Amino acid sequence: MALIWAFCAAALAMLLGATLSAGPAFAATTAPVTTQTEVCTPSPTTGCLNGTLAAAGGGVTVTATGPGGTASATTDDSGKWSIGFSEPGDYSVSVDPETLPDGVTLRSTDPSVRTLNLGSQTAVLIGLNGSAGGSGDAAAGTDTASAGGFDWGRLAQQAASGLRLGLLLALAAVGLSLIYGTTGISNFAHGELVTLGGLLAYLFANVLGLNIFVAGIIVVAICAAFGYFQDVGIWRPLRKRRLSLTQLMIVTIGMSLALQYTFQFFIGASTVRIITANPVPVRLGPVSLSVDSLVSMGISVVVLIGVGLFLLKTRVGRATRAVSDNPALAAASGINVDGVVRLIWTTAAALAGLSGILLGLVLNGVNWMTGMQLLLLLFSAVTLGGLGTAFGALFGALIIGMTVELTNIWLPGDFKYATALVLLILLLLVRPQGLFGRKERVG
Structure with a gap:
């Protein structure tokens, strides 16, 4: 038994010795601090901390x-700062008290920990007492981001x-709305355009x-042609066979x-950049x-104004709105419903393609x-x-x-997208036809 205790004591001594000998080497190895001088802009590969x-x-x-890793930034004349990282996760943010001006102190020396997500900006609130110039007025010198827990600059950025x-x-x-209005189809493949x-x-x-x-x-021309031949090869033949809207919707899900898997096969699963410059x-x-x-x-505003003028001022636009309101009555009035529907499929695909480029x-x-990630927001x-x-x-x-x-100010990560569905449910409880829809009698 004594031999066993002696062996355990020797093993423990060796373990403590190895730990103590490794301690200084570990402590001596510190991660390099990167100094960032440019304003951080969020992207799919970059997340930003700012305040x-x-x-x-x-x-x-x-x-x-x-x-x-570790990175630092220096505030500008208005006190704004931003730091970017390419790895998501929890980050500890602290202020060097030696760089604070006279009369300004930290409310707490504990670092602020925030969760950073790629593609978004995360506001960091750091409480300060006093004001630059040494007035010592804590109420007047409180950091605007911490006053009441609200940051007007952050609000403007998110807006x-x-x-x-x-x-x-x-x-x-x-385009998705026009397709539904003229054909009644809920096109679940619109996001893939x-x-x-x-x-x-x-x-x-x-x-x-x-x-x-x-x-x-x-x-845009290729996407428009894709929409045109979609209607020629798929949707018009299916309409002639008088398939129900449920069957057509299932076809769009399959498409x-x-x-999606065609894109993955040819492009791969990684994110690709249209322009490689930062x-x-x-x-x-x-x-x-x-x-x-x-x-x-700017391009979006110009194109949307053009679409609005087309629908309001041109003969084809008025025919489109007539088909959307009542296809049977429009056909009885001499409007070529199939031609209008084909134009809508072509235009909707072109607009979706342009949206994909700009996004x-x-x-x-x-x-x-x-x-697919945008489809919920579109619907x-x-x-x-x-x-x-x-x-x-x-x-x-x-x-x-x-x-x-705006909800990203308070909600972390992609949870903000759920607010779109919550807003939709709340509005439909009050106004089932939507903001600009008309009430319809059923039965």
Whole structure:
């Protein structure tokens, strides 16, 4: 027994010795700190931590440590800072008290821990006492982000992101709504038309090296042709066979799955970038958007105005609205219903393809599941605005986009997308026909 105890004591001594000898070597190895000087712009491969230390002003060092390493940034003259990482997870954010101006102190020396998600911005609230200049007035010098737990700069940034998302969703949602209005089909493959646009833009602009504007024109034309031949080869023959709407909806689900796995087979499961250059940020007051985002928003506005004028001012547009309201009456009035429906399929596919291009540029990447991930938002926008109404889909998309991005202030990660469904349910409980839909008598 004594021999066993002696052996255990020797083993324990060896273990403690190894631990103590390894301690200094481990302590001596510290992760390098990367200093970031550029404003962080979120993308599918980058998440951003940001905040405002208004009470401290510029020159304050903020450091964040987490799965992506350690990085630091210096606040600008207004106290704003941002740090980007390519790895999601929990990050510990702290302020170097030595860099704070006279009269400003930290409310707590404990670091603030926030969860960072790729593709989004996460606000970090750091409480300060006092104000730059040494007035010692704690109430007046409190950091704006911590006063009441609210950050107006963060609100402005998320509102701008929501407007951007709403405009890009509206391009696809308008076409989806017109398809439903003219045919009654809930097209579950519409999201894959968005994916098709983004992946074709990657092929022409990135792989083949064409100018992005030339590539965009080619992609929109290909998507329009795809929509045209969809109706010629699939939907018109099925309509002639008088299939029910439920059967047609099941066909769209099957087409969605077939297109998804076709994309995965040819492109792969990874996210691909249409343009490999890093986004160039533009600061507009408290809002930071990339040049690609501003151009995409401008294109969306112009195209949506054009679609609205087409529906309101042209003869074909009025015929489209007539078919959407009552196909049988439109046919009795001499309108070529099949021709209008084919035009709608063509236009809807072109708009969805354009949406895919712009989303790929704004999100800095697209993959085989992009359209499927957006499908809930598209259906929410169409239903919220009123089924079959193009202008309802436009306003529904703007509301959904704003709701999704603004709730990201309080809700973490992709949970923000669930708010679109919650908003839809609440509205339908009050107004079942949607914002711009008409009441219908059933029975």
